[in-house]
Each structure stands twice: as C-alpha cells, then as structure tokens.
Amino acid sequence: MLLPGFLSFVIGIIIIAFIVWLFGKSVKILFKFVLNSIIGYVFLLIFNFFGSIFGLTLQINLINAFIAGVFGIPGIIVLLVLKYIFKIVI
Incomplete structure (x- = not known):
C-alpha cells in the first residue's frame, strides 16, 4: 500500500526536477526543493x-x-482544514 504512493511521489519529484533543470535554475534551488519535498513526505507519513x-x-x-x-x-494544519472543514479534496 505504501509502495504505489511512494513511486508516484518519486516520479513527480523527478519530473519537477527535470522541468526546473530545463529552465536553467540553479542546483541549490533544485536541491532545496527536493529536500523540502522529502521532509514533507516524512511529515505526512x-x-x-x-x-x-x-x-x-x-x-x-x-x-x-x-x-x-x-x-x-502549519502546512499540514492548513491541509487538514481544507480537507475536513471546507471538504476540498486534496
């Protein structure tokens, strides 16, 4: 059950990393994005x-x-508010 979500997460990170690379952003911005996304994934787990x-x-x-x-x-709290109070599917 964890594996399909993880694979889609990794594929999404790779696609966004490729797009950022195509637009010529620095490696520092790319590394920060990937690191923050991994931390966010761990927070969600x-x-x-x-x-x-x-x-x-x-x-x-x-x-x-x-x-x-x-x-x-605070980001997780906002996601919870959007899901459970405003009934927005995220």
Whole structure:
C-alpha cells in the first residue's frame, strides 16, 4: 500500500526536477526543493501514522508533500482544514 504512493511521489519529484533543470535554475534551488519535498513526505507519513488513531489522514502526493515540506506543521494544519472543514479534496 505504501509502495504505489511512494513511486508516484518519486516520479513527480523527478519530473519537477527535470522541468526546473530545463529552465536553467540553479542546483541549490533544485536541491532545496527536493529536500523540502522529502521532509514533507516524512511529515505526512508520521502524521498519517499517529493521525489514524483519531481518524485524521491526508493523502500522500506531491502537492501535499510540497506544502508540508515548505510550510511544515502549519502546512499540514492548513491541509487538514481544507480537507475536513471546507471538504476540498486534496
């Protein structure tokens, strides 16, 4: 169950990294993006593990991982508000 989500996440990272490379951005920006996305992915894994106890989970995808990686815990809170209060599918 974890494997298909992880594979799509990695493929998404590779595609975005390629697009950034095509537009000539520096390697530092590319590295920061990849690192933040990986951190966001780990945050979402940890949150889903502990959040499932209370019935709170978030889908693990590239957009959610990026938001969690860039904004951290407040980003996860915003994703939860969008999902459970405003009923926006993310």
